[in-house]
Amino acid sequence: DQQVKQNSPSLSVQEGRISILNCDYTNSMFDYFLWYKKYPAEGPTFLISISSIKDKNEDGRFTVFLNKSAKHLSLHIVPSQPGDSAVYFCAASSSLGDNFNKFYFGSGTKLNVKP
Amino acid sequence: EPEVTQTPSHQVTQMGQEVILRCVPISNHLYFYWYRQILGQKVEFLVSFYNNEISEKSEIFDDQFSVERPDGSNFTLKIRSTKLEDSAMYFCASRRTVNKRDQPQHFGDGTRLSIL
Numbered sequence: 001d002q003q004v005k006q007n008s009p010s011l012s013v014q015e016g017r018i019s020i021l022n023c024d025y026t027n028s029m030f031d032y033f034l035w036y037k038k039y040p041a042e043g044p045t046f047l048i049s050i051s052s053i054k055d056k057n058e059d060g061r062f063t064v065f066l067n068k069s070a071k072h073l074s075l076h077i078v079p080s081q082p083g084d085s086a087v088y089f090c091a092a093s094s095s096l097g098d099n100f101n102k103f104y105f106g107s108g109t110k111l112n113v114k115p
Numbered sequence: 116e117p118e119v120t121q122t123p124s125h126q127v128t129q130m131g132q133e134v135i136l137r138c139v140p141i142s143n144h145l146y147f148y149w150y151r152q153i154l155g156q157k158v159e160f161l162v163s164f165y166n167n168e169i170s171e172k173s174e175i176f177d178d179q180f181s182v183e184r185p186d187g188s189n190f191t192l193k194i195r196s197t198k199l200e201d202s203a204m205y206f207c208a209s210r211r212t213v214n215k216r217d218q219p220q221h222f223g224d225g226t227r228l229s230i231l
Contacts, residue, residue: 032217043119043206043222044158051217089158095217102171103220105150107157 006106019077023090030092038087080113117141119223127229136192138207146210147190151203202230
């Protein structure tokens, strides 16, 4: 069941540069997408979300882009900071029926921001 | 900021024993979840719970698993007869949503379950 895929297990970026994390999904019924950040020994922390009526949502240094036709979303972090080093998970759900309660997670991308 | 709390942070149990993982969701949240993450793998949905009953469960959530909200604050996951493959991080999450469906789930820091 790989409805949400993060094909890059890791990404290394220089401090101050842009980090771009990618996520693909297969279920066209998904209409709500989220990014979570996870530090070791902690639970996932909600970062930013986007619903399918938009193609972009921005919150400070974090911007999520959604391309529905390509079933692709990305998270941009600008500028990247060493404290951003963590594992980033994308997740998706559908608001149709009862499935809005169930989030499907990608396998995560480990971001390393080098000072 | 209110948060989801989970206890214990680490549980070590002999195979075949019962284990109960505890969670206190955010107080005004109505939907509760358990996820697990086996080391090196993705976060997997186990079960969602609303209005004192299971609303959805995955194929992982078989008869050895059960959930309960015994009082107004705790939400528990019980594994009846643990197996080695139950070793994982177990995350509890909660979500406010009443009418608005596009709201995030908020996670606790997890319980690391080690089965010997």
